[in-house]
Amino acid sequence: MSEAKTLGSLVGAIRRDRKWTLKQMSDVVGIPLSTLGKVESDKLSLSYEKIQLLARRLGMSMADFFGQADGSEHGSKPVTARRSLTGTGNSVTIETHNYRHDYLCSDLTHKRMVPIVTEVKARTLEEFGEPVSHPGEEFVFVLEGAIEVHLEFYTPTVIRQGQGIYIDSQMRHCYILHDCDRALVLGVCAGDDADLQSTLVDLAKADQEAIQPARG
Numbered sequence: 504m505s506e507a508k509t510l511g512s513l514v515g516a517i518r519r520d521r522k523w524t525l526k527q528m529s530d531v532v533g534i535p536l537s538t539l540g541k542v543e544s545d546k547l548s549l550s551y552e553k554i555q556l557l558a559r560r561l562g563m564s565m566a567d568f569f570g571q572a573d574g575s576e577h578g579s580k581p582v583t584a585r586r587s588l589t590g591t592g593n594s595v596t597i598e599t600h601n602y603r604h605d606y607l608c609s610d611l612t613h614k615r616m617v618p619i620v621t622e623v624k625a626r627t628l629e630e631f632g633e634p635v636s637h638p639g640e641e642f643v644f645v646l647e648g649a650i651e652v653h654l655e656f657y658t659p660t661v662i663r664q665g666q667g668i669y670i671d672s673q674m675r676h677c678y679i680l681h682d683c684d685r686a687l688v689l690g691v692c693a694g695d696d697a698d699l700q701s702t703l704v705d706l707a708k709a710d711q712e713a714i715q716p717a718r719g
């Protein structure tokens with residue numbers, strides 16, 4: 504079993520690979536010499552934000568920076584150390600006739616999972632229109648209210664607050680309100696699409712554009 508890599512060992516490996524002195528690296532990354540020396544000797548750590556800044560000034564992505572670690576204990580895949588917090592300014596909102604989507608953690612691209620908080624607005628199938636489908640699978644958990652789930656190969660199912668459903672998103676599907684004025688759900692979409700969030704956002708934008716003339 505290989506020895507676990509530390510932040511200090513990663514920094515030291517980059518410095519030696521680039522044949523820099525500690526002073527030269529300090530000048531490049533903008534970290535005081537004494538601080539950088541303590542980091543490399545594992546006497547001091549850095550916040551995630553400072554590690555991001557360090558990697559950026561080295562011309563590396565976070566995946567490249569942490570990818571120096573031996574990935575044999577992680578199925579031969581490097582640790583990417585990706586992290587994103589929900590909050591103001593870190594989501595993309597798309598409102599259509601049937602839904603109001605908030606795509607969370609928007610600062611991370613090429614996510615394997617796409618978290619979405621959605622307000623369901625349509626009350627009937629007639630109001631909803633044609634069901635939709637897209638690549639991948641999705642899990643939907645009702646945070647507020649209740650929804651009626653219509654799937655291509657199943658009879659309609661009612662999902663209430665505190666309940667969820669997992670589906671193949673390639674089935675034509677739609678969510679409508681069930682005996683309530685408002686429903687809020689947390690959805691997580693996943694699939695083989697390398698940029699699934701962009702695909703989902705583009706589909707939502709197409710739906711949004713389709714209804715704009717009718718509202719004008």
